[in-house]
Amino acid sequence: MNGNQAPAGRTDGQTPPEVQAHEVRSRAELSALVARGLRPEYLMFWGHRPSRDGGVGPGCLSQWWPAPFEVDGVRYATAEHWMMAGKARLFGDERTRIRVLASRTPAEAKKLGREVAAFDEEEWALRRLELVVEGNVAKFGQDPALRAYLLGTRHRVLVEASPLDRVWGIGLAADDERAADPDRWRGLNLLGFALMEARSRLAGEEA
Template sequence: QQLRKKNFIYCPGLVDHYTFEYDGNRYLTAEHFMMAEKARLFADEEAALKAVSAKTPGEAKRIGREVKGFNDEIWLQHRFDIVVKANLLKFGQNKDLKDYLLNTGERVLVEASPVDSIWGVGLAADDPLVELPESWQGLNLLGFALMEVREQLVR
């Protein structure tokens, strides 16, 4: 179910079943891509291959937590661009998704997750504070990444 309010849009589960391809690999989700690219960033090709072939996003995420040679400082410098790339590929290759994203216009996109304070706002979609960026408990990196993708797709 989609909840729309003024300048914000929340779409839980909307994009989960769209796959995309890159460099000869098919990715089930952006999470798969992100974890594979995380592994490649640290030259852990074994983990990258496992992430690509993971059965679920959760499995890909677990693999990503075990990347050999991981360095948090380096990851922090690259994570946003990797997620933008994943979603640019995903939304660019799936017309329904692209149209949906473009139809959000100028709205602020929010990953309304009470358990994710990095990619989300750290608040549930039904929390009244979710519409007040100054009250967010998280960074909303996924929301900002999707807004960047939207901007690139418009060009």
């Protein structure tokens, strides 16, 4: 998960996307809504570079964005560190978990995550989404500027337009005509949906 992109897409003027589109948590659910005539507004992102003005922009949605946070007294340098440490913890690999926490970059953390002992793909597929949701609730919840940005995306469908990632992204770049059509995505967009769930939980705290 790792060029920032501006919001894309529009509504049809008849059925506002805020009716249900912001509540979807899978590509299949989103495709079903689009088939019913909804025209969601998408926010495409990829990469973790800051905005040109130095402010918070779409890049903060990346797992690699440098935004340290703590959970149960443990510090995580990025959401990628959280994810990979959680992966190691899930499979009882304490040695790798400690190495992930000590890693200096998200790239290093990701590499270590691929070395987790006793890894089980089926179990990981069941647990990975909630793990990333929890990490992003902590990441955005503990930083006022990041929290404001995420909540400010309101009802937009968040899309990691990574042409390289078919699990956490859509397997397509933002300028690909297929990016605005979930039926034509080449990936699952799990990061986008995890961020939308984190947004919902944080918004609930303020209700």
